[in-house]
Amino acid sequence: MQRKSYAAQTMGTRELRRAAQRSAEKRATAAPVNRQLSDRGHQHNEAFCLMWYACECGHRERIWNSRDGVTAFGVQCPSCKEPKLRHVNWNLDQYAPDHVPAPGQRVWIDLTRDRALEIARRTVNQVAKGNVPVGTDLNRIADAVYNGGMSPDLVVYGYVEAV
Numbered sequence: 551m552q553r554k555s556y557a558a559q560t561m562g563t564r565e566l567r568r569a570a571q572r573s574a575e576k577r578a579t580a581a582p583v584n585r586q587l588s589d590r591g592h593q594h595n596e597a598f599c600l601m602w603y604a605c606e607c608g609h610r611e612r613i614w615n616s617r618d619g620v621t622a623f624g625v626q627c628p629s630c631k632e633p634k635l636r637h638v639n640w641n642l643d644q645y646a647p648d649h650v651p652a653p654g655q656r657v658w659i660d661l662t663r664d665r666a667l668e669i670a671r672r673t674v675n676q677v678a679k680g681n682v683p684v685g686t687d688l689n690r691i692a693d694a695v696y697n698g699g700m701s702p703d704l705v706v707y708g709y710v711e712a713v
C-alpha cells in the first residue's frame with residue numbers, strides 16, 4: 551500500500567507537468583535578464599571553477615563546480631556539522647574546465663528530481679520527527695527544492711552510494 555501511494559505520487563501527475571511547465575515558462579521570461587554571458591562565455595561566473603570553502607572551526611576545502619550552474623554560498627561543515635562552511639577568498643577562484651577531481655574531493659553537480667524528492671522526504675521527517683502530517687505533499691516540496699533543475703547538489707567524487 552505504501553508502495554502504491556508512493557508510485558501514485560511520483561508518476562507523471564498533471565500537477566508535476568504543470569509545475570515543470572511553470573518553471574520552463576519562468577525561465578523563458580527570465581532569460582533576457584540572465585542571458586548576459588560571462589567573459590568565458592558561460593551563464594554563471596562560477597562555472598567550472600575551483601572554489602575555497604572555509605568554516606570558523608578551521609575546516610577548509612576546495613570544491614569544484616562541474617557545470618555551468620549556480621553553487622551555494624554556504625553549506626553544512628563536514629567537520630563540525632554547523633551550517634557555516636562558506637565560499638571564501640573569491641579572488642582565488644580558479645577556472646578549471648578540465649579539472650579531474652581527486653577521489654574524496656567534493657563537487658557541485660545538478661540536483662536531480664529524485665534527489666530533490668529524497669531531500670524533501672528527509673527534511674519533512676526531521677522536522678516532523680516521524681509524525682509526518684497526513685496529506686503532506688512531498689512532491690510539491692520536492693519541486694521547490696528542485697527549482698526546475700536550477701538547484702546545485704554537493705557530492706563526494708569517487709564514492710557511489712550503495713543502492
Ligand SMILES: [Zn+2]
Nearest residue numbers: 605607627630
Ligand atoms: Zn566547521
